[in-house]
Amino acid sequence: MAIFEERGNKEMSKNNAAGIVGIITTKPRVVMDAPTWAQKVYEAVLEYRRPSGTKDKFFVQFPGQAAGTKKALLNIKKGKEVLIGGEVRTQNMDNPEPHEPRVKICIYAKVIAVNDPPADPQNEVKLCGHICKDPRIATARFGKIAVTSFIVAVNSHHGADYIPCVCWRNVAEAAAKLKVGAYVEITGRMQSREYKKKMPDGKPPYLATTHEVSVTQLGFAEDTDEQKTEGSEKTC
Template sequence: MTDKVIENNQVTVMGEVVSDFSYSHEIYGEGFYMVDLRCTRLSDSFDIIPVMVSERLLDVTASYIGMLLCVNGQFRSYNRHEERKNRLVLSVFAREVKFIEEMEESSKTNQIYLDGYICKEPVYRKTPLGREIADLLLAVNRPYGKSDYIPCICWGRNARYAEHFKVGERCAIWGRIQSREYMKKLDEENVEKRVAFEVSVSKLELLEEARESIV
């Protein structure tokens, strides 16, 4: 059962380490730390992906800035309470890590597969330039009754297809994790630059199984 659940959330990211480790939390005596990975896109831009690593996988007291790292794991979410409301925080949970010498041109440096359930009505819109976009929120099951809630963004014909998805339908998604800067209005006078993370969808399909309620 556990292996089957793990298969529904698979991530591989490769890139340059651009931060030192910072402490996140501890569970049953095992410490977890955050580190940022710079993953390049084909367009020569890049995404900064936060990765959560156990102290049992790497020496988290060392600095690896500038080194190339390959991470296999899952894209996970948790709610952090701030400003009287919950904020969805996303990161790659590392199951395997390894250093690499170089990145081949053919390497897929950022890929994700998710199998989950639509848990909010899709939001379809067009940009001022006419580009079609649909936002999805996917609930992906984890062991022990937990779920990760992953925002996904579809483009073009995928957006038109996803617009008609219903809450509770099961959906498979392939794509990449992307980071996006935005300005958060704190009050009438102050704004703050923040970074959002989401899955940019390259392929998606509805699966036969569906359920009426999202756990």
């Protein structure tokens, strides 16, 4: 297993794990109704401020029971800083508008709690899965690989999530060697990124937002035989 790292990381232990501290910026709304408060599922927008000052915004979904008690759930509202422990999930959207993504990416919280007092910044993701699409490579001057992006399929009890990932610098150079089916172990952080999306029929492009995992550490098998062995036998 080859390891390529951009910076240090804190170890996590699941095939799909995310821990983020951020601010709830919208009123949580019910996206799946249920007879009891514990079974209802809510959605809100979570804002995370990077050390650089850049703000990332993500969708976060959480069942009422993730808060622990009904009283704690009522305290999860717009303007509150929360700590979330959960996983990255993807959801195909039915009949999206032209300006909406076809695949929704969110943080699904298994635990959510209001921080009082405020906590240190946190944004950590760990994924274990298989490359399901050949990487896309962008080069800088003199043909040097600058950015590599790919999608990793992560299996779980609710099915597979197809999570976009992006790598930079030396991690991008390593990721450029990956092929479909390769087993990878990823450590990184969730981020949001704006881009201009082209519209059909020659209409002006508009500013869209995508969500992805920015990879800081990438582990993978160095040859095809090893990839198959590790992919079928190894778990995080």
